[in-house]
Amino acid sequence: MWKVRYLDDPLEFFPYEPRFGQVRVIKEINNYARDGNIILFDAPTGYGKTPVVLAAILPIAEEYNVPILWAVRTGNETDRPIEELKQIVGRTRRRIFGISIRGKRDMCLLARQNNIRDHEGVSVLCRRMRDKCPFYRNLFYKRLSVKKPLLFSEILKLGIESNICPYFLQLNLARKARVISMSYNYIFSEPIRWSLRSYVRMKNAILVVDEAHNMQNVIASINSDRITLGTVERAINEVSRFNDNRSKRLLEKIKRLYKILKQEAEGIRGEDDIFDPITIISEAELDDEDFSHAGKLVSKIYTRMLKEGKSPRSSLRHLMDFLKLSIEYVELDGIAFLKYKDKNRVVFERWDMRASELLSEIWDYFFSIVFMSGTLKPYNAFSEISGIKHYYEVSDEFKIPRENVVSLIIKDLTTKGEELSVQMKERYITAFKEILPVLEVNTAIFFASYRIMNELIRDVKKIVEECNRNIFVEQEGMMGDEARQILEEFKKSEKNVLCASMQGRFAEGADFPGEALEAIILVGIPFERLTVRTQLYIDYYSRIYGSEKGRFYAYVLPALRRASQALGRALRSSDDKAILIAMDERYRDNRYFRLLPKFFREYAKLVNVPAAIEFIEEFHYKQ
Template identity: 45%
Template sequence: MTARFPYKPRRHQLEVAKIISEQIKRKSIVLEAPTGFGKTPVVIHALLPFLEKGGRIVWAVRTGSETDRPVEEFKVFREKAGVRLVALGLRGKKDMCLLAKRFGENLDYSEVSYICSREKSRCPYYKKLREGVDLQLLIDKGALTYSEIYSSASAIGVCPYFLQRELLRVADVISLSYNYVVDESLSWSVKGVFPFKESILVVDEAHNLQNLNLGGDTITEGTMERAYREAEEAKDKEVAEFIEAVHREVLTRYGKLEEEESDIFSPESLLPGNYERMLVRALELGERIREKRFKEGKRPQSSLYHFSTFFETALKLQGVEGIAHIVEKLNGRIYLNIWDMRAGEILSSVWKSFKRVIFMSGTLAPVEAFAETIGLRDYYVITVPSPYDETNASVYLVKDLTTRGEELSIEMADKYVKAIVKTLSRIKRNTAVFTASYRVQSRLVQAGLLDKAESLGYEVFQERRDMTGVEASEMLRRFKALANTGNGLLVAPMGGRFAEGADYPGEELMCVFLVGIPFERPTTKTKLYIEYYQKLYGEEKGRFYAYVYPAIRKASQALGRALRGPRDQAVLILGDYRYQNYIALFPDYVRELARPITHDRLDAIEPPWDRVKL
């Protein structure tokens, strides 16, 4: 290693960095390491020799909001280890266009791209950038987050997006969302300036890759209703009648679906006989509506345009292996989905466009399953043992609780509430109840969970399906703020925004109670997914990859929220007897520490902080 590791090394960190540095010359790498290990600095340290020889790194994260994390880590290497390389946090036009702010808030990518394409030639910010900007002041900073690039561009009145692209030419490391790697319609804009073939790709939180819906799209009843109103306002009676006919057919065929139930739809069966001509006409009208709104200084959106492009895509993809057209009911409304299950097939070609790839996460086991589902063939596995033991965690597997079956019975819901209340009365620390689904969560609420928790002095925070990002962030802030008093209770589904991706270090979360196993309901959608995987991998393995593996991964992610570092302590409760069948798939500390218990004994559990203070 040519540069000093900027932290006091934790156990195994330098050893793993050395292995990565050696093996990456020959193969791609799958790194499974627990939360708190410090995967990001270890990988950066391992790749410094590659960078110093002129190599480049693409660091892919799950969402745009996470792009600054690797860059901040790179700043530490620059300041403490003397590394003199350029790292950038990269965002798309949606987050970087100054001109788009004139058209409203929360515009989507297509709307901002539309504005940029129409205004670029006369955009004052783009024009000023083309006149010339001294990039050296920014380059000298070495590591620039997205917000730093945005604020610097705003201060001098140039386009942040295209300034970012100028900086790409001199960058050694870029951090961006998965979309800019896996979606060809987006990746071209990056790799034309930052050659992927000369780069090592690092995929952070790589367990998310299997669920990417790469060619998908969705419209709702709301989309159809708004499209109808747009056609009415445009006084195009024929298009309005066409939209109304499609909406009526959707409701006739699928209006009686139960909540969360799904079915297959054929795009052609929903469209009237003359649909080819009418889709073209509806698309043209939608385009004119976008144009009119744009000229009026309004957001250039059109539900009619989205409706038309959705059905054009659905028709084009009909019959393609791995593509399903799914209709489902959520919150009482009908959703039409183009669902792309071909993650492995599509991603296998993506990895070949890089020199090497490093995949890292805390929940990749079994690695063979992970590798097959993302189309990875030749790789070297590094598995880091967990630093957690009985001083960090008390793990209990409840033998007489389960969410098995189509519905959670009143008796079982009451048992769960009793078990959670006993746990809360014993723990008296910030706790998360992560449920198998919103449906299960609703049953617990009906059984009185919230009232009983509040009677114990807990302030309850419940995730809703329709929550906005702003609402979720504020709720999370308020929950974490109760760390000192320890009287916060978070109730949310596994696989949701609070059970994956969120960090709760220290005393912010000290108990996790899993209510059931987050298996997908046996709907048409689930059955199609399993059948497709069975065609790819065989009957037994296909069911495991499509059904069992994703559920246990969600459960493992949820448990991991409470242990973010070697000094964290938590009580972890696996609230379903079926977890015993899958215990081998959990992280090592869960396997080793899990003890059986019955639900009526949970007020006698032993928290690790009663044994030792870390």
């Protein structure tokens, strides 16, 4: 641990007039971080967590000449810390360099020229063609002088204008950057982390994990994989193009594998079921020689596709990697093998449920770590799930005046159960018919799941249209560009209605400033359905933490965090006003109620629909 003799005042790095308890928070984080501690920082959306944390840790990074690695959930969110760093540089006149980085798919100019957009294709293209790539070669002949913080889009533009590979340019720039903003993958995926370590001194760096409540799901998605019957069909087509005897034998085995998987698919009971990868691989008679030969064929497939001007990707590679890793992982506790139908596809998934076991190995790399979110609490649950042994708590909030919020829990409504009964569905429709006409502001209806939304959406659309209001509906699997377009259209005018799932992209991270969103309705609690997958998850956590904690960590806490994130979309400052309606009487249960945001709990009332209308009308009248 370093001994601190002198550090600049962290408040000098804060680029705004402090609000709330920001001065206290900056000093607390600075004090804990300078001694190499782990900090759990909880503050609501709109608090200004990013500039607060930057101001607190920049003096430490400057003094000891170490980088700040800022990890965010998706590539689209990497720019935010660098935008705030630009504000800090502008105010302090200090020469602090930072960048936001993206993967090869976003940055490779050669891939753009060849219209290759998928991760595997871009990666193979770069690996195969790097020595011949003119953009990569120019890295060694052209020198660029860069001093100010750069967003990834600015690095991309610089690369295009200079005919230099933007991907490797950003890695070279990362060597001298004080702040590097990146997606979670660069921290939590071991292969990707290794690629960055060639350029960035990660050991003893300061790590910031933004929206840290997502780690439990993110680490699972990074280490999991899945194939479909379509994957096997495409692999068969790839191998069938080779006529040597070894390839013909491999082809017969993959065809046999396909028949076995089809039989497995026919045996799915309920929504999902388990399968045994060892039995499947054994019955298909796949052996080490087959895996080795498949690797050679994949190399030939890549070569042929590049010559044909196609994206070099291979379903054979995906299939054999999936099977090989499944063999390696099959005995590990926390790994499950699931089969299920997803729309028109049959999916076979290797699901890694582990969190603390994998995450705890990562934290020792870093000198100090700040985990931040608006829904970290309860801290002890977060720390245990994340493999954190010792930590310091820092939290703050902005006070929402009582007159700015109406918080209501509606009686006699619930989405509890496998399906909505006819009677309960009618109750919800009646509640919407009476409540939506009196909500004279932009309103978001967040449903517990896409299933619940699909059961009610036709009637909700009809009610909204009868009120002469526009309705926008999130679709499951909606792409980012389409989602952004819906969001912008929704915010353009008043009295619009947005329907979305609490498990979708609008309920977390979407920005609704000012009057863009002033009413939120939660339809149900977003618990996972008690499928085989959910029960396996609960059972695994129960083995680690005991039955009571296990169910709470795996089932209850994730659901209430999703609900809390949805409620937080409407309140970004103490000046914002919002009507918050929980249409599920289970929210009054203290097991769940205590996990909701303070701004909801503080003023919550349990009411029937007529009383709810009176409170809403009174709120509108006072405004």
